[in-house]
Amino acid sequence: MNAPRSTKVEVDGWVILDKPVGMTSTQGVAVVKRIFNAKKAGHAGTLDPLASGLLPIALGEATKTVPYVMDGRKVYRFTVAWGVETNTDDTEGEAVATSDKRPERGDIEALLPRYTGVISQVPPKFSAIKIDGERAYDLARDGEEVELAARQIEIHRLVIAASSPDSTTFEAECGKGTYVRALARDLGRDLGCYGHVIDLRRAVVGTFDEEDAVTPDELRAMKDGLDGFAPVQNALLPVETALEALPTLAVSQHDASRLARGQSVLLRGRDAPVFEGTAAVMSGGTLIALAELERGELMPRRIFRLAAPRA
Known part of the structure; x- marks a missing residue:
């Protein structure tokens, strides 16, 4: 006989999940929803499986405040490998262009002002944007030609955090709708050397930063009452936290x-x-x-x- 399913409960608040690489945003929501046995949950902005970092998850009444988090600024730290452009603009895709050229740090820094403020950006072909009701990434995987229109985005800050001959790590503070993978692609093209993202982490979303974040393993340990871990309720932030702006x-x-x-x-x-x-x-x-x-x-x-x- 199957064990009876536990009754879901009303849980209201935010959990800022530190999503690991390899986990989808949907899986992240499912993990948190299960740990809290919550009736209702959703996330405030998809994070690619190959990316790590902040995935704000709204439980219960917090779902009503999701737009205020999604519309907030984001901070990303990402590393671009020079010399190869892929069809997905990250490590998951196939190489579509290569170059032996490697950019000098000074050349990169000179280019960055062109990528700050309100700019025009064509999203990656492998993205969740819908074309005639179909996701762009589904069409691209089926081998169809995907043409996405450029859209206006805003990048408030873009700086070099670290550099080496073959790669550069950036920190970007940007608004809603910015694709970091497209940023790497366009930087590589403008520098004449091509590029793709090999590491990506979201460090800030709206009013939430890394001090608010908790990993899935930490949540499980809190739920199980392991020594040294606070009760899992301590990971739940008030609904109004999302509205501080x-x-x-x-x-x-x-x-x-x-x-x-x-x-x-x-x-x-x-x-x-x-x-x-x-x-x-x-x-x-x-x-x-x-x-x-x-x-x-x-x-x-x-x-x-x-x-x-x-x-």
């Missing part, structure tokens, strides 16, 4: 009840906020809603049901 408004319990029922609240008097736009609304230290403030009127957009996290 937003202004916060504190309201009374009466106003919180109105917002929770989907009703707007008028904020008047000398203590009324002077800004307009989206705000995280708190009452008694609890996140109540994401709301839009316009001309003194606070209108709820997303309502939160926050229970004490269980695992």
Whole structure:
């Protein structure tokens, strides 16, 4: 007889998984969801299997804040091997162009200003972008010709972290939609030597950094109560952690009840906020809603049901 399946529970918060190389983002979500026995989970931005680093995973009510993490800045550390371009722009693909030339550090540094600010980038052919309902990587694997349109991205900072004759390690701070593999491909082409990514790590996503991260093995040890490890609940960050970039408004319990029922609240008097736009609304230290403030009127957009996290 099969053992009865455990009943899933309501768990609300963020787990910042330090995803190892080889694990897919979907597998990472499944690991965290299973450890917390959570009803609902999702991630804030796919990380390639060949990449390591921060994979923010939202549980329960935190899934309502995923867009605010995905729209935040990311920091990547990546190493480009010079002399070979592959069809996937990383080590998983086949070589499509080679060169004996190797770039001087000064030549690379001189090129970097062209890759900062708002730039145009053609995504890799092996990417999750959809073409007529099909993923680009599925079409590419089937041998079909994939043509992706260039899109505008923003790179806030791009610097050399380390260099050798055959490879260069960069650190990039960038916005949503940036493909590091495409960055390596284009740098290699502009330098006349070709290049592809051989190592990639995401170090920052939105408000989360490596100090927040926990590995799958650490989570399992916490769940199993092994000596030296804190309870697994300690790895769960509050839902509102993802909203630190937003202004916060504190309201009374009466106003919180109105917002929770989907009703707007008028904020008047000398203590009324002077800004307009989206705000995280708190009452008694609890996140109540994401709301839009316009001309003194606070209108709820997303309502939160926050229970004490269980695992």
